[in-house]
Amino acid sequence: MEELTSSHILSLLLCSFLALSPIAFAAEVTDTLGKGQNVSDGETLVSAGGSYTLGFFSPGVAAKRYLGIWFTMSEDVVSWVANADRPLTDAFGVLVISGTGSLLLLDSSGQVVWSSNTTGTGFMTAQLLNSGNLVLSDGSGGAAMWQSFDHLSNTQLPGMKIGRNLWTGAEWRLTSWRSLNDPSPGNFHYTTNLEGVPQNVLLDGDKVIYRTGPWNGQWFSGVTEMATYSDMFAYQLTNTPSEVTYGYVAKPGAPLSHLLLTHDGVFRRLVWEPSSRAWKVFFQGPRDICDDYGKCGVFGMCNANAPSTSFCSCIKGFSPTSPVQWKMRGTSSGCRRNVMLDCGNGTSTTDGFVVMHGLKLPDTRNASADASITLEECSAKCLANCSCLGYAALDIRGGGVGTGCIIWKDDLMDLRYVDGGQTLYLRSAKSELAEVRYPAFPTGLIIGASIASLVMVLFALWLFAVVRRRRRESRISVDNAQGGANGAGADTRSNPALTVQSVRAVGLPTITEATGNFSEANIIGEGEYSVVYKVLFIPCTYQLTFVTD
Ligand SMILES: *[C@@H]1O[C@H](CO)[C@@H](O)[C@H](O)[C@H]1NC(C)=O
Ligand SMILES: *[C@@H]1O[C@H](CO)[C@@H](O)[C@H](O)[C@H]1NC(C)=O
Ligand SMILES: *[C@@H]1O[C@H](CO)[C@@H](O)[C@H](O)[C@H]1NC(C)=O
Ligand SMILES: *[C@@H]1O[C@H](CO)[C@@H](O)[C@H](O)[C@H]1NC(C)=O
Ligand SMILES: *[C@@H]1O[C@H](CO)[C@@H](O)[C@H](O)[C@H]1NC(C)=O
Numbered sequence: 001m002e003e004l005t006s007s008h009i010l011s012l013l014l015c016s017f018l019a020l021s022p023i024a025f026a027a028e029v030t031d032t033l034g035k036g037q038n039v040s041d042g043e044t045l046v047s048a049g050g051s052y053t054l055g056f057f058s059p060g061v062a063a064k065r066y067l068g069i070w071f072t073m074s075e076d077v078v079s080w081v082a083n084a085d086r087p088l089t090d091a092f093g094v095l096v097i098s099g100t101g102s103l104l105l106l107d108s109s110g111q112v113v114w115s116s117n118t119t120g121t122g123f124m125t126a127q128l129l130n131s132g133n134l135v136l137s138d139g140s141g142g143a144a145m146w147q148s149f150d151h152l153s154n155t156q157l158p159g160m161k162i163g164r165n166l167w168t169g170a171e172w173r174l175t176s177w178r179s180l181n182d183p184s185p186g187n188f189h190y191t192t193n194l195e196g197v198p199q200n201v202l203l204d205g206d207k208v209i210y211r212t213g214p215w216n217g218q219w220f221s222g223v224t225e226m227a228t229y230s231d232m233f234a235y236q237l238t239n240t241p242s243e244v245t246y247g248y249v250a251k252p253g254a255p256l257s258h259l260l261l262t263h264d265g266v267f268r269r270l271v272w273e274p275s276s277r278a279w280k281v282f283f284q285g286p287r288d289i290c291d292d293y294g295k296c297g298v299f300g301m302c303n304a305n306a307p308s309t310s311f312c313s314c315i316k317g318f319s320p321t322s323p324v325q326w327k328m329r330g331t332s333s334g335c336r337r338n339v340m341l342d343c344g345n346g347t348s349t350t351d352g353f354v355v356m357h358g359l360k361l362p363d364t365r366n367a368s369a370d371a372s373i374t375l376e377e378c379s380a381k382c383l384a385n386c387s388c389l390g391y392a393a394l395d396i397r398g399g400g401v402g403t404g405c406i407i408w409k410d411d412l413m414d415l416r417y418v419d420g421g422q423t424l425y426l427r428s429a430k431s432e433l434a435e436v437r438y439p440a441f442p443t444g445l446i447i448g449a450s451i452a453s454l455v456m457v458l459f460a461l462w463l464f465a466v467v468r469r470r471r472r473e474s475r476i477s478v479d480n481a482q483g484g485a486n487g488a489g490a491d492t493r494s495n496p497a498l499t500v501q502s503v504r505a506v507g508l509p510t511i512t513e514a515t516g517n518f519s520e521a522n523i524i525g526e527g528e529y530s531v532v533y534k535v536l537f538i539p540c541t542y543q544l545t546f547v548t549d
Contacts, residue, residue: 029046030045030046031046031047031048031127031128031129031130032045032125032127032128033045033095033096033097033125033126033127034097034123034124034125035097035099035124035125036097037096037097038094038095039094039095040092040093040094040095041055041056041065041088041091041092041093041094042056043055045126045128046072046128047072047128047129047130047131047132048129048130049130050072051071051072051073051130051256052069052070052071052079052130052131053069053070053071053072053075053128054067054068054069055067055068055070056068056091056093057070057075059078059182060180060182063089064087064088064089065087065089065090065091065093066078066081066082066083066084066087066088066183067082067083067095067114068081068082068153069128069132069134069148071256071272073256073272073277074272074277077155077258077270078183079132079155079157079258080132080134080148080151080152080155081183082095082105082114083105083113083114084153084177084183084184084185085185086113086114088105088107088108088113089107090108092107092108093105093107093113094106095126097124097125097126100120101118101119101121101122101124101145102115102117102118102119103115103116103118103126103146116136116145116146118136118145118146120138120145121138122139122140123139124136124138125139131149131158131159132148132149132157133147133148133149133157133160134148135147135148149161150170150172152172152174152175153177153183154174154175154176154183154260154261154263155174155258155259155260155261156174156247156258156259156260157258157259158233158247158248158249158250158257159247159249160172161238161243161245161246161247162190162191162192162245162246163191163192163194163198163238163243163244163245163246164192164194164243164244164245165243165245166194166241166242166243166244167242167243171191172191172245173189173190173191174190174191174259174261174267175188175189175261176188176261176262176263176264178263180263186263187205187265188202188204188261188263188264188265189202189203189261190202190203190261190267191203192237192245192246193208193211193365195365195366196364196365196366196368196369197215197364197394198214198215198237198239198244198246198364199211199212199213199214199215199220199221199363199364199365200212200220200246202261202265202267202285204265208293209286209292209293210267210285210292210293211293211363211414212285213360213361213364214361214364214367214394215237216394216395216396216397216402217396217397218230218235218396218397219235221359221360221418221421222285222291222361222416222421223283223285224418224419224420224421225282226283227420229269229271229282231251232251232254232255232257232271233249233250233251233257234248235247235248236248236249255272255273256271257270257271257272258270266284266285267284268281268283268284268285269281269282269283269284270282288304289302289304289311290302290303290304290311290417291416293414294332294413294414295311295312295332296311296313296331296332296334296335296415296416297312297321297331297332297333297334297335297413298334298335298411298413299314299315299318299334299335299336299411300313300314300315300331300334300335300415301314301315301417302416302417303416303417304416304417305417310331311331312326312331315335315354315412315415316426316428316432317337317338317339317354317428317429317432318335318336318337318338319336320334320336321333321334321335321336334411337429338432339428339431339432340429341427341428342429344386349383349386350429350430351383351427351428351429351430352427352428352430352433353382353390353391353425353426353427353428353433354428354432354433355423355424355425356423356425356426357421357423358419358421358422359415359416359417359418359421359422359423359424360414360415360417360418360421360422361392361406361422361424362390362408362414362415362424363412363413363414364406366408366409367406367407367408367409367410368406368407368409369404369406370394370404370405370407371394371403371405372404373404373405374403375391375402375403375404375405377405378393378404378405378406378407379391381405381407382425382427383427385409387409388407388408388409388427389408389410389411389412389426389427390407390412390424390426391405391406391407391424391425392405392406392422392423392424392425393405393406393422394406396422402422412424
């Protein structure tokens with residue numbers, strides 16, 4: 001037997017190099033199909049920049065052939081399918097432009113399997129643009145006669161829109177594949193909902209199972225992570241009399257990306273990472289149990305960090321509608337108000353607002369918005385109408401408390417805490433007023449809270465010191481405060497032996513007094529492990545100096 005020499009290997013390599021080299025294919029690679037030409041199974045159109053490829057593929061069973069567009073470097077991600085519910089059964093399909101100006105997919109017997117349903121004359125071409133859009137035009141330079149970006153599959157690419165054209169009534173929405181290997185339409189849809197204040201929704205059939213929350217000028221209220229990749233993508237929510245749509249564009253230099261509605265009803269933003277040649281998940285919705293629509297019912301609050309309460313609690317001033325069901329984790333029945341609102345007698349109301357921070361704003365399908373007023377005017381508008389149950393800023397781009405006005409008049413539905421979430425002003429009876437903050441993500445320090453925690457730390461230190469003194473007879477001096485005027489830790493740096501010096505501490509009786517015997521009226525927040533009290537004034541009783549050996 002002849003031995004394989006290095007020159008053989010070299011020629012083998014050369015042969016395969018030639019077979020794969022772009023030069024060998026140069027004549028065939030094109031992005032445009034003209035009249036009289038065709039794309040048959042095995043041939044492709046490749047966009048000018050090379051990012052997208054159009055051709056025939058089989059996602060699962062090789063016997064089923066589909067015409068589609070996929071990412072050239074990631075063939076398994078198919079952004080558009082022509083004959084999703086009418087697969088070809090052999091490899092003799094062909095894409096042509098008909099004499100009457102339709103883009104047609106024909107099977108081996110010449111039957112039309114799919115049609116763009118257009119009519120036109122002139123110099124008809126179908127071009128695969130480097131955006132992934134397949135555009136049929138008649139060469140007149142006018143608008144596209146047909147484009148794949150208007151016929152969404154399960155993928156939204158930069159430049160595509162979801163939502164509705166209010167003039168033509170045309171709706172753009174993503175539809176899931178039936179299964180991983182079956183591109184025929186599944187049950188899940190993702191689109192921009194235009195009822196009330198626009199928000200994106202994920203539907204199972206016609207039932208909302210997840211929503212992003214309303215657009216706040218920068219991101220969707222419940223998708224705060226959008227801020228973390230806004231350097232790559234520009235988001236566009238359009239809310240005009242002619243259209244309510246959402247789309248995004250890639251900023252210069254941004255990697256390839258797409259939004260995908262999976263066959264099992266998960267919406268993902270995926271970004272291509274060239275070095276590992278893999279798609280990275282930048283966002284996924286629903287992201288956790290609290291994103292399940294209406295998990296805690298009306299006026300219920302979902303906290304993904306609170307498994308001990310099965311994630312649900314009633315918002316301030318509300319109690320479970322059905323305590324028995326609630327105890328059995330039947331939280332979707334929601335909560336009802338403890339103290340009725342005071343509607344006033346036409347001239348005045350004693351109601352106020354509970355301020356709730358860090359939220360995905362409630363469902364806005366029945367809410368109304370006014371972009372032209374300030375948040376203060378929004379507050380007055382809400383108080384003036386008995387049916388107003390709460391309000392929030394519409395636009396937070398300017399920072400501060402935001403501007404514009406969303407008003408809710410129906411039961412507040414689908415509330416949850418999110419990191420970096422928004423503020424909701426909940427109309428409440430006078431006896432229920434207080435400020436509520438999300439325990440895990442305090443956005444600012446509450447003065448009362450910091451004093452209270454300082455008190456607790458010092459109290460613990462004091463206990464520790466007493467125990468130590470009794471046991472080890474260490475030197476601990478307790479001096480009377482000199483009018484409380486000494487700044488905390490003023491001399492600490494001059495003596496490295498001291499860990500704590502010249503700080504004020506208070507005893508339990510003082511804390512008891514300052515918190516009104518731990519009165520509920522003084523609670524300003526509750527964490528998982530602690531209750532935070534409002535402490536207005538703590539008299540300075542002692543100055544403790546702890547000395548370490
Ligand atoms: C497709 O094009 C090839 C080459 O131009 C031609 O031989 C073939 O008949 C065409 N097929 C159809 C169905 O038009
Ligand atoms: C073209 O028209 C046929 C028959 O009305 C319809 O079934 C098909 O969905 C249409 N195709 C497109 C791409 O709109
Ligand atoms: C409405 O209430 C205000 C304040 O509670 C009171 O001063 C006023 O007299 C009341 N008006 C009527 C018509 O009852
Ligand atoms: C919106 O209003 C309709 C009609 O009053 C009602 O059936 C529906 O439950 C409301 N939806 C929400 C989320 O409040
Ligand atoms: C209060 O809101 C309801 C429901 O939107 C509306 O019908 C009514 O006119 C409003 N009343 C006032 C005084 O603005």
